[in-house]
Amino acid sequence: MPVTVLLVDDEPLVRAGLRAVLEAQPDIEVVGEAADGAAVIPLVRRLRPDVVAMDVRMPLLDGIEATRALLRTVDDPPRILVVTTFENDEYVYEALRAGADGFLLKRARPAEIVHAVRLIAEGDSLLFPASVRQLAAEYGDEGGNRAARAAMERAQLTEREAEVLRLMARGLSNAEIAGRLVVGTETVKSHVSAVLAKLGARDRTQAVIAAYESGFVAPG
Template sequence: MSIRILLVDDHALLRTGFRLILETQPDLEIIGEAATGAEAVTLAAALRPDVITMDVQMPDMDGLEATRRILSSPGATAAIAIVTTFDRDDYLFAALDAGASGFLLKNAGPEELIAAVRALAAGDGMLAPEVTRRVLQRFAVPAHPPADPTAPSPRTLPITLAEPFTEREAEVLALMADARSNAEIAHALFIGEATVKTHVSRILQKLGARDRVQAAVLAHRHGLA
């Protein structure tokens, strides 16, 4: 089955470029285009795409607010990749907080855009290489404890798991939080990629995370990695 994509950007020329790139692939199908965030919210509800590429700066409603509204709607299933010209931390972290599964810059190559769409459709996340380390640093637990041992860490928040991680799941999560791929995790732990996928699925379920990006953020934010 084709991966159904909604393109959201206020520049028609850019949407046309994305369409030309993505439709070279037999498994990718553009089912709609929107020029504003408000149009994106309406079309996402009507068309039920698998993946949405979302610009940030648009008239009427920006892409961050549109992302929040789309993902908070009942039965939302689309994965959203923010695709922007602006390599700004406020956009990056607002996008992740809104639930976006990807963050790409518009200077990315065609192969990166195609890979991102496929990754999101498969339930994975995709961050531009330029921003991955900043995400890890933002949510990393401080190496040294606070001067007052009774004071909570400013970056480590409590989290309650419905079921604790197994030792192997904890190892896999630590490597996910280090932005390792399934193949790299399998190589590091001397296990098969199919086994890694099983562990990743269990980890996402226990964390209540939508995808690997959200799991990595939660792991760093809550001191799990």
């Protein structure tokens, strides 16, 4: 089955460019488009895409609020890929904190766009880990840090789960973590699932954001 994608951007040329790149791939299908975040929820409910590629800045409802609304109101929500002009942008970090799974630069090359959609759909590793570290270092706030520290303490990760989380924060995939720890991939998947459950994180990105904001992993 192909990965299905909903495109949400107020610029028609951006949507057309993304559609052309993605639909050239046999394993990706663009199932719909929207010009504003306000249209996301009804389209997601009707089309059930695997991934929403969503502009972070839109005139009526931006990508941050659209992400929050989508995750709050839709059962089994799709993966959310924020599309942005600038990678070191507070809006991007707020979108990740709101629950987005990763981000994509509008100037990205076609191969990078395709890779980002596939990676987000699979959820196996962190997209642009160095940029996420930089965003966490620059825009993480003290209030969020206190809450994240408390959540990390409550999680009571085992030593191996903590090790897996640190490697996740570096952007390693399950296979790469397995190689580093000399264990099977299925064992790593079990550890990752346990980390997500204990932290109450929707996915790897949210777990890594929590790790940075709690001080468990230094973002610098």
